[in-house]
Amino acid sequence: MIFTGANILSVKQLDRDAIGEIFAVADRMEPYAHRRKRTKVLEGAILGNLFFEPSTRTRVSFGCAFNLLGGMVRETVGLASSSLSKGESLFDTARVLSSYSDVIAMRHPDAGSVAEFAKGSRVPVINGGDGANEHPTQALLDLYTIEKELQGRGQGIDGMHIAMVGDLKHGRTVHSLAKLLRLYKNIRFTLVSPPELAMPDEVIAILDDAGHQVVVTDRLEGSLSQADICYLTRIQEERFPSLEDARQYRGRFRLNQSIYTQHCKSNTVIMHPLPRDSRAEANELDNDLNENPSLAIFRQADNGVLIRMALFALTLGVDHLLEKYDAPV
Ligand code: CP
Incomplete structure (x- = not known):
């Protein structure tokens, strides 16, 4: 894949070579992210960080990643603060904002909206989550985390067993991660959700076509005993017709230390x-579970900075210049 100038909209764009390239650049970002080194490789560049839906990790880590590469960040937060709320189209918004920025990261509540926006943009656009559709940078940081966690025990991604648990219908992170894992071999998926919140058929078909083993169940206990990875998700209340609809599913699947000890x-x-x-x-x-050494949730969030730094360096074509612009710490 040629990254320079490319939009990152969906994990479907990626193959294993492209993932390997992103992860290799992410590894090189580690001393910069941990402040042992500094770079000015993106000095003078501007990130347009457009978040039209709530976010803590994705928005701040995109901004932090760009700052760590020496660039500046301009934030737009919330639909109400943008002229989208006056009926301006995504195309026009993109046409205008892309002349103020060198790259844009964007989250929006509607599936397909970031791709729509990218059609009007004159700079690369990175999808920070579009409705229930995709969250490609989350999937990359999840996969990077899985690789690192399993490496520590001499295991790879091929042949692993992953249990995905919770709201698999609306959870864009599990959609993107599952689609990314299609590229690997002989993975066992145990998909645990209420039947009404099951993984979409389209995603299961992708896994079936790739030759993976998929088990769908609404029982948590008994489903985790062989899992190398247990990936939980919250009920995505904001995607339901009403809070009442969503709340009937709250607390349906829980993991705590006692259940972990008994069933994992x-x-x-x-x-x-x-x-x-x-x-x-x-x-x-x-x-x-906070003190459980197998709890990787904060390592995932940390890895988000490395992955987003790598994507900026690659899409802006400066990955090979990184060390050349090192600055005093
Ligand atoms: N994982 C994730 O997307 O978190 P935020 O919604 O806080 O960005």
Whole structure:
């Protein structure tokens, strides 16, 4: 894949070579992200960080990643603060904002909206989540985390067993991660959700076509005993017709230390894209797991900076210049 100037809209654009290239650049970002080195490779460049839906990790880590490469960040947060709320089209918005920026990261509540926006943009656009559709940078950081976690025990992604748990219908992170995993071999997927919130057929068909083993169930206990990875998601209340509709599913699947000890392998990696819903009635991932060494949720969030730095360096074509622009720490 040629990254320079490319939009990153969907994991369907990526093959294993492209993923390997992103991960290799992400590895090189580690000393910069941890402040042992500094670079000015993107000095003078501007990121347009457009978040039309709530976000903590994705928005701030995109901005932080760009700052760590020496660039500046211009933020637009919330639909109400943009002229989209006056009926301006995504195309016109993109045409205008892309002349103020060198690259744009964008989140929007509607599926397909970031791709629509990219048609009007004159600079690369990176999808930070479009409705229930995709979240490609989250999938990349999840995959990067899985690779690192399994490497530590001499295992690879090929042949692993992953349980995905929760709202698999509306969770864009699990859609993107599953589609990315289609590129690997002999993966066992256990998809645990209420039947009404099952993984979309389109995603299951992609996994079937790739030759993976897929089990769909609405029972958590008994589904985790062989899993190398347990990937939990929250009920995506904002995608339901009403809060009442969503709340009937709250607390349906929970993982805590007692359930982990009883039902998981001793070193099953626990993942969650975050935010986890910590309200007592939901609490899908209990705080009593916080000291469990297999809890990878904060390592996932940390890795988001590395992956987003890598994507900026690649799409702006400066990955090979990184060390040349090192600055004093
Ligand atoms: N994982 C994730 O997308 O988190 P935010 O919604 O906080 O960006």
